[in-house]
Amino acid sequence: MTTAIQINRIHKHFGALHALKGIDLSIEQGEFFALLGPNGAGKSTLINILAGLIKPSSGDISVLGFDVVEQYRQARQLLGIVPQELVFDPFFNVREMLRFQAGYFGRGPENDAWVDEILAGLGLADKANTNMRKLSGGMKRRALIAQALAHKPPVIVLDEPTAGVDVELRQTMWAFIKKLNREGHTIILTTHYLEEAETLCNRVGMMKQGELVALDSTANLLNKFSGKKLSLSLGEVSLPEAIRPMLRGQEKGVHTFALTDMAQIELVLSSLRTANIAVADMQLHEADLEDVFLSLVGKQ
Amino acid sequence: MPALNKLRDAFMSATTISPKYRGPWTLLKKEMLRFWRVGFQTVAAPVITALLYLLIFSHVLEGRVQVYQDVPYTVFLIPGLIMMSVLQNAFANSSSSLIQSKVMGNLIFVLLTPLTHLQFFCAFLCAAIIRGLVVGLCIYLVAVCFVDLPISHPWMIVAFALLGSALLGTFGIIAGIWADRFDQMAVFQNFIIMPLSFLSGVFYSIHSLPPFWQSVSHLNPFFYMIDGFRYGFFGQADISPWISLCIVTTAFLLLAWSTLKMLKSGYKLRA
Numbered sequence: 001m002t003t004a005i006q007i008n009r010i011h012k013h014f015g016a017l018h019a020l021k022g023i024d025l026s027i028e029q030g031e032f033f034a035l036l037g038p039n040g041a042g043k044s045t046l047i048n049i050l051a052g053l054i055k056p057s058s059g060d061i062s063v064l065g066f067d068v069v070e071q072y073r074q075a076r077q078l079l080g081i082v083p084q085e086l087v088f089d090p091f092f093n094v095r096e097m098l099r100f101q102a103g104y105f106g107r108g109p110e111n112d113a114w115v116d117e118i119l120a121g122l123g124l125a126d127k128a129n130t131n132m133r134k135l136s137g138g139m140k141r142r143a144l145i146a147q148a149l150a151h152k153p154p155v156i157v158l159d160e161p162t163a164g165v166d167v168e169l170r171q172t173m174w175a176f177i178k179k180l181n182r183e184g185h186t187i188i189l190t191t192h193y194l195e196e197a198e199t200l201c202n203r204v205g206m207m208k209q210g211e212l213v214a215l216d217s218t219a220n221l222l223n224k225f226s227g228k229k230l231s232l233s234l235g236e237v238s239l240p241e242a243i244r245p246m247l248r249g250q251e252k253g254v255h256t257f258a259l260t261d262m263a264q265i266e267l268v269l270s271s272l273r274t275a276n277i278a279v280a281d282m283q284l285h286e287a288d289l290e291d292v293f294l295s296l297v298g299k300q
Numbered sequence: 301m302p303a304l305n306k307l308r309d310a311f312m313s314a315t316t317i318s319p320k321y322r323g324p325w326t327l328l329k330k331e332m333l334r335f336w337r338v339g340f341q342t343v344a345a346p347v348i349t350a351l352l353y354l355l356i357f358s359h360v361l362e363g364r365v366q367v368y369q370d371v372p373y374t375v376f377l378i379p380g381l382i383m384m385s386v387l388q389n390a391f392a393n394s395s396s397s398l399i400q401s402k403v404m405g406n407l408i409f410v411l412l413t414p415l416t417h418l419q420f421f422c423a424f425l426c427a428a429i430i431r432g433l434v435v436g437l438c439i440y441l442v443a444v445c446f447v448d449l450p451i452s453h454p455w456m457i458v459a460f461a462l463l464g465s466a467l468l469g470t471f472g473i474i475a476g477i478w479a480d481r482f483d484q485m486a487v488f489q490n491f492i493i494m495p496l497s498f499l500s501g502v503f504y505s506i507h508s509l510p511p512f513w514q515s516v517s518h519l520n521p522f523f524y525m526i527d528g529f530r531y532g533f534f535g536q537a538d539i540s541p542w543i544s545l546c547i548v549t550t551a552f553l554l555l556a557w558s559t560l561k562m563l564k565s566g567y568k569l570r571a
Contacts, residue, residue: 014571048571051411051412052411052412052570053408053411053412053570053571054570054571055566055570055571072414073414073416074414076412076413076414077414079412081412083405083408085405087404087405087406087408087409088404088406089401089404089406089409090404091333091334091337091338092330092333096333097409100326100329100330100409101409101413103322103323103325103326103329104323104326104327104409104410104413104414104415105323105413105414106319106320106322106323106414107319107322108317108319108322147409
C-alpha cells in the first residue's frame, strides 16, 4: 500500500536560518498522526512545504505517491489543509465558500450532498447561508475545516485546528474528524493541546529546532517515559539533597517529583520527614504525553 | 435588475462545464461574483464618475474646442472616457482582488488547489476584462441616450476594448502580486494609472500639444489604446490604428508573459 505522506531528507533554509534539518517521515494511510513541537520547531514550515506554499531547499515530499513539486496537481487533489490562521473571504457565505472550494478541485453540483454532510457534521448547517464575516471565531474555525474537506481529500492536515474553539465545539469537531478517520481518511494533526494528541492519535512525531526528535506510537512513547509523578504541597522549603534530582517542577509550593518505581515514594517521604518538612497534601499521577513532550523538547 | 439577477443565477449554476475546466471556471465565477456583490462601488460608481467628467468638460469646452472636423467636442470625449473607465476598472478588479486576498490571507484557499499558473492567470484576467467591459458598456448606453455617437469600425472598438482591458487586467495582476500593503497599491493607482490615463488624449487630441509633448505622448501605452478605440467610432485617429493595435497587442503579450513567469515562479505568493 502506498504511504499517505512520504517525506525524504527535507531541508529548508530561510537565509541563515536552517528551519528544517533533513526530516525523514512516513505516514501510512488511515493513520491519525500528531506532529508536535514548540513554536519555531518547524512544524508549520513542514506543512507549508507539503501544501506547496513553501519550496523545500532540498529533499522531496509525496502525497499518496505524487511529488508535491513535480506532480503538484495530483498531490494537491489528494490533500486537504486547514490553515492555522483564521482566514476567510468576506464576500461570501459558508455554502458558497464550500462550493467554490470544491469547484477549484473540479467538483461540481454532484458534490453538494457531501457539502451538506460536512455542514451537518461540523454543526454548521444552520449557518450555511450566513456570511463568513458574521460567524463567531469558533464557527469560522469550523468553516475553515469544512473548506479543507470540501473536495473530500483522502489526506487531511489540521494545523492547530482547535485554537480558540470552546469545549463543546471541539467535541463536535473531533467526533466528525474521528468518523472520517474510521472511514479511511489519513489525519495529520498539529496541536498545542497535548491531551488531544494523546487521545486521538495512534502515532506521534515530535519536532525541535527543525529536527524530528521522537517518532513512535503514542503507547510506546508513554511506555518509554513510563513512571509516575508525585505532587506534594510543601510550601516554600529547601529540599533535601537526596531527592533534588527527582524534582521536575515547582509551582506555588507544590513540588512535583518524577518516580521510576513506587519504592521511590518512601524515599521521598522519609527524606522529607528527616528534614522536618511537613506534607500538607499529596497526589500521584500517571505520566502523560505532556511529560514525554517536556522530556524531549523542553518547556516552551 | 430582476432580469440581470436571473442572468447571473443562470450563469452561476451552469453545470455543463467539463470537470477539467471547472477549477478555473469556478475561480472566474468567484471573481465575478465578488465585484457583482459590491456593484455600486465597482460598476455604478465609475459610470457616474465618467458621466460627471462628460457633463463638466462638455459644459465648459463644447463649442470652444474643435478636435476632429465635424465631430462636436462632447461626442469626441465619450469614446475616450469609455476607454479610460474600461482600463481603470480592469486594473482595479484584478489588483484589488489580489491585494485584498493577500492582506486578509484568504488567497491561501486558491494557492492550495491544483489550479495551474495559467488557469489562475486566465481566471483573474477574464474577470478583469468582464468588469472593464461592463463599466464601458454602461457608460456607452447612458451616453447614447443624450448624444448621437457614430460607429465607424465596430471591430476596432471590440478589439481595442478587449486588448486594453486585458493589458490593464494583466498589469493589475502584477500589481496585486507585487504589493504587500494597500498603500503600495495606491502607488500604482495614483502614480501610474491615473497620470497615464489622464495624459493619454482622453480630453484632447495630441496634435493640439507642442511637438515635445506629442513625442512624450507616444511613449504612453494608454494613448494607443484610447486613440485606436476612438478610431472605431469616428474613423479618424492621431496615428494609424493598425500601429496602435500592434503596439497594444505586443504590450499585452509581453506583460502576460512576464505575469505567467511570476506566477510560475511563485514570486511573492509561495516562499
